[in-house]
Amino acid sequence: xxxxxxxxxxxxxxxxxxxxxxxxxxxxxxxxxxxxxxxxxxxxxxxxxxxxxxxxxxxxxxxxxxxxxxxxxxxxxxxxxxxxxxxxxxxxxxxxxxxxxxxxxxxxxxxxxxxxxxxxxxxxxxxxxxxxxxxxxxxxxxxxxxxxxxxxxxxxxxxxxxxxxxxxxxxxxxxxxxxxxxxxxxxxxxxxxxxxxxxxxxxxxxxxxxxxxxxxxxxxxxxxxxxxxxxxxxxxxxxxxxxxxxxxxxxxxxxxxxxxxxxxxxxxxxxxxxxxxxxxxxxxxxxxxxxxxxxxxxxxxxxxxxxxxxxxxxxxxxxxxxxxxxxxxxxxxxxxxxxxxxxxxxxxxxxxxxxxxxxxxxxxxxxxxxxxxxxxxxxxxxxxxxxxxxxxxxxxxxxxxxxxxxxxxxxxxxxxxxxxxxxxxxxxxxxxxxxxxxxxxxxxxxxxxxxxxxxxxxxxxxxxxxxxxxxxxxxxxxxxxxxxxxxxxxxxxxxxxxxxxxxx
Numbered sequence: 001x002x003x004x005x006x007x008x009x010x011x012x013x014x015x016x017x018x019x020x021x022x023x024x025x026x027x028x029x030x031x032x033x034x035x036x037x038x039x040x041x042x043x044x045x046x047x048x049x050x051x052x053x054x055x056x057x058x059x060x061x062x063x064x065x066x067x068x069x070x071x072x073x074x075x076x077x078x079x080x081x082x083x084x085x086x087x088x089x090x091x092x093x094x095x096x097x098x099x100x101x102x103x104x105x106x107x108x109x110x111x112x113x114x115x116x117x118x119x120x121x122x123x124x125x126x127x128x129x130x131x132x133x134x135x136x137x138x139x140x141x142x143x144x145x146x147x148x149x150x151x152x153x154x155x156x157x158x159x160x161x162x163x164x165x166x167x168x169x170x171x172x173x174x175x176x177x178x179x180x181x182x183x184x185x186x187x188x189x190x191x192x193x194x195x196x197x198x199x200x201x202x203x204x205x206x207x208x209x210x211x212x213x214x215x216x217x218x219x220x221x222x223x224x225x226x227x228x229x230x231x232x233x234x235x236x237x238x239x240x241x242x243x244x245x246x247x248x249x250x251x252x253x254x255x256x257x258x259x260x261x262x263x264x265x266x267x268x269x270x271x272x273x274x275x276x277x278x279x280x281x282x283x284x285x286x287x288x289x290x291x292x293x294x295x296x297x298x299x300x301x302x303x304x305x306x307x308x309x310x311x312x313x314x315x316x317x318x319x320x321x322x323x324x325x326x327x328x329x330x331x332x333x334x335x336x337x338x339x340x341x342x343x344x345x346x347x348x349x350x351x352x353x354x355x356x357x358x359x360x361x362x363x364x365x366x367x368x369x370x371x372x373x374x375x376x377x378x379x380x381x382x383x384x385x386x387x388x389x390x391x392x393x394x395x396x397x398x399x400x401x402x403x404x405x406x407x408x409x410x411x412x413x414x415x416x417x418x419x420x421x422x423x424x425x426x427x428x429x430x431x432x433x434x435x436x437x438x439x440x441x442x443x444x445x446x447x448x449x450x451x452x453x454x455x456x457x458x459x460x461x462x463x464x465x466x467x468x469x470x471x472x473x474x475x476x477x478x479x480x481x482x483x484x485x486x487x488x489x490x491x492x493x494x495x496x497x498x499x500x501x502x503x504x
Contacts, residue, residue, distance in 0.1 A: 001043060001096050003089055007051055010124045012376065013040035013324070016048035019056060020064055020095075024071040028109055031072055033119040033126035034099035035080050035107040036137055037378070038324040040121065045094035055092030064095055075111065078104040101322025106137035120318065122378025132297040133318070133379060140321055146296050147209035147337040148195045156204045160214040161188050161197070167247070168347055175348025194346070195339040208296065209339035212246050220316075221296055223249045223287070225256040225304045227444070229476050233305070237473040238444070241301075246291050246340065247349060253304050254284045260306045261387065262440035277388040277440065278311060282363030282372065286383045289356045290315035292344055293336050293381075300380070311385045318379055325376050329357045360385075441486070444469075448477050449486065449500055456497040 010016055015030050027042055034040035044064065045056040056064060065084045072082050083098040106129065109117035118129040118137065129137065139146055165186040173180040188204060191197040196213065197204040212221055223242045229235035238260065242252040262277040290302045295317025305312040319325070321334035333356075335341045344350040360372045360383065373384040441449065444467075451463050464474040481487035490499050 001041070001087060001089070001094070003053075006043070006046055006053065006089070009051055010048060012121050012123055012378065013038065015040065015042050015124070016046040016051070017042060017044050018047055018054055020044055020067065024075060025109065025111075028071065028075050029119045029126045030121075031080060031082065031097070031099055032076055032107045032109060032117070033121040035076075035102040036105055036119065036129070037101065037121040037318060038322050039099055039101045041099070042097040043094055044097070045092065053090050053092050053094065056095055058093045061086050061093060061095065068095075068097055075109055077108055077110045077114075078102075080107060103141070105141035106134055120378060127378070130379075132295065132299060135297050136295050136317065145336060145338045147207060147212065147339045149208055150198050150205045151208050151211050154206050154211055154217070156197070156200075156206045156210075157214075158188075161191060161204070161210075164196075164210075164214050164245075165191065167245070168343065171247070171347035171349065194342045196343060207339060209337070209343070212296070212340060213343060214245060216244055216246065218296065220299050220301050221246065223253045223291070223302045223304060225253050225306075227260045227306045227473075229308075231307050231309050235472070235476070236470070237476050238469050247344070247347065249302075250284070250287050250291055250349065253287050253302075254280075257283050257287075257304060257306060257311055259443040261311065262442050263446075264440040278369070278385050279363030279367050282360040283311065283313075283385065285356050285359050285363075286313045286372070286385070288344070288349055290381075290383075292341055292350065293317070293320065295336065298379075309387055311387065312382060313385075314380055314382045316380055319376055319381060325374060329361075329374060331355060331358055441481075441484075444477055445481055445486075448474065448481065452487070452498045452500055456499065458498070 005014070006016075008014075013034070015027075017027060021027055030040075030042055034042075046053055065086065068084055069082065072080050080099065080102065083100070084095065085098075086093055086095045088094075106114060106118045108114045108119075111117065115134070116128070118134050119126045120129050120133060120137075121127075136146070165188070168190075169183050169186045170180060172186075173183045176183075188197060191210070192199055192204065196207055196209045198207060199205075208218075211217060221243075224239070225242065226233075226239040227237040229237055240252075240256055242249045242256075257278075258276065258280060264275055264277065287302075287304065290304075290313050294302055294315040298316035300316040302316070303312075303314045305314075317336065319328060320336040323332065323334050341350060350356075357374065364371050364385070367388070369388055370386045373382075373386070375382040375384070447467060448463060451458055451466060460471055460474050460478065464471045467474065478487060486501055488499050488501065490496055
């Protein structure tokens with residue numbers, strides 16, 4: 001323990017006490033919480049408010065250490081072995097109680113029993129574990145994962161197994177750049193070998209992993225996505241909820257983010273290179289991690305939120321198996337859902353276990369962005385990607401203007417591409433005379449512009465209907481286009497029309 005560490009104050013892994021409490025339960029909750037999470041230290045002789053070192057009575061140090069060791073042994077179940085030491089800082093004696101992450105979870109207070117006496121560390125406090133966390137700790141202690149357990153409430157359906165095998169085979173082919181005919185056929189035997197199915201005589205029993213990878217009937221095994229106005233969750237602009245097989249959810253959530261962040265382009269000589277404001281592979285990696293490592297016992301969904309200044313990806317469940325943030329970022333990995341991770345690895349969704357954080361960091365570095373922020377919230381885990389606010393001069397796309405203005409996508413495509421918004425491909429083939437908006441637009445903003453170029457008298461209500469968004473959401477998007485100088489209103493409110501500014 002150093003003076004610098006003390007000055008940083010209390011945290012998830014650090015707690016201060018001026019002196020040893022008379023009631024041992026006041027610090028035994030913390031001992032148990034540290035053992036159930038990623039470990040930590042209790043420092044006696046430091047003021048938790050001022051961080052001043054007040055010290056303990058030198059003549060009582062060994063008595064205090066014996067008292068702590070006896071209290072931990074008597075009050076905590078299973079047995080916790082603390083590392084108790086003392087040292088002198090600024091001429092004063094302090095006692096350090098270090099608790100390591102335990103392997104025999106859950107740890108709890110004997111007097112309160114397992115259900116009421118199990119605690120975890122959340123930020124700088126020790127809190128009772130709820131039912132989902134307690135069950136997750138029990139699985140950790142037993143060396144089991146939730147996804148490998150047989151789901152006794154569901155019957156095995158061969159049709160679902162065949163579909164899963166087919167999808168796995170397609171993903172393998174795509175990840176290796178091969179035709180599907182060159183990939184070894186995936187069968188139920190493979191699913192059994194990977195722990196996704198359990199043999200039951202001549203037939204099979206489905207595991208929780210099988211359910212999650214097929215029809216997915218788990219209520220909270222979903223990804224909730226939202227676009228918010230501003231930098232908080234006060235006003236929704238767009239929101240979607242994705243269910244179904246978890247590997248399909250990843251792609252749908254990934255596309256949702258790409259839809260709502262800016263896409264620009266740089267010109268390298270005569271070559272045009274499209275580029276999102278955030279590294280797509282880092283975003284995808286964070287969503288994969290959230291799905292693969294989340295706690296499926298938790299009654300919460302993975303959440304992906306897009307704000308004006310950041311993209312936020314939140315996954316239910318604390319860091320698994322006593323893993324610390326430093327260990328996770330450095331590349332150490334502990335797998336909460338072993339069967340799902342195995343299938344994802346085979347499918348090429350996960351490339352190398354333990355490299356996810358480093359890939360996210362490297363992606364942001366290559367884009368010249370702030371590194372992603374990793375936040376261990378105790379019972380949830382969050383990754384924040386901070387948006388770049390791309391400057392003028394990065395061309396978003398070519399606005400073609402002659403006789404009928406059109407927006408083209410990349411690689412020389414003409415017309416307006418159809419997508420889930422219901423905008424049909426016009427295929428006008430009009431001559432491309434480059435005018436250009438020297439700023440970036442999100443996919444959502446771009447589609448609003450496309451609709452207005454097709455019909456300058458279109459109403460906000462009609463745009464909202466075509467884009468399957470709320471009218472308030474469309475109003476917000478159009479306000480942003482006005483602020484960028486791309487959109488203006490000409491004429492009266494009811495009889496006027498929208499104008500797109502092509503030259504700025």
